[in-house]
Amino acid sequence: MPPFTPQVLSSADPAAVESTCEEYSLTAAEFKELHSRCVDAKATAYCPYSKFRVGASVISVDGVFFNGANVENASYPVGTCAERVAFGKAVTEGHRKIRAVAVATDVSPPATPCGMCRQL
Template identity: 75%
Template structure:
């Protein structure tokens, strides 16, 4: 059975009751939500996007809730060589020893909010539980939230691989 489609009703991040409801539904505190929002929006200013002019900022919250990592998109003249903000933020977390991520937030300069690309969805899958919230903010600070399983149904994850070691003959 496929997970239900994501709820894409835009909600203003300034609406305290709706933010509180979002936090309760996704196991976040309002302080964590606010910090994810602040960090992903701030990360946009560090984007290197001279070709597309499409700034993206991302922030991730580690499973223990004590660490936040942010990143921005980095383009290259050879377009496929660029790196998305989500993968930059996750890469920073992973290289600092945080392999379990509780929440991902993404901010762009467009409306409505943009979701992570397919490659980023699979990358997020490596480090997040399928129930993890992906919070997407638009240029006006409105947001949408989807669980990873809604953005990447029928996904392939690390648990599908055989354990390391010798393979049976």
């Protein structure tokens, strides 16, 4: 099985947004909400060591959104990525089928989820 390569999409490209929404059965409103939520979540990141803020938002197949931000610890591997926080919230609320994930960072080009988050 080939490795999964996440699609990195800039919300500034209307044609890419439209084709992505069509491909993954997202409405423009759902895409906009995912974008807004992951950017807002980024502001809540706790990253005093790396200063690398990450926000994430996931939408379940039921249309429910869950947000997360990265939370660092002085012991580097013990920190938690924004994506895993958002997925953890969804799972603990009973939503185990996710339709889409959005991630926001302060870097350009945008960062993709780490290997651990891709595995999750």
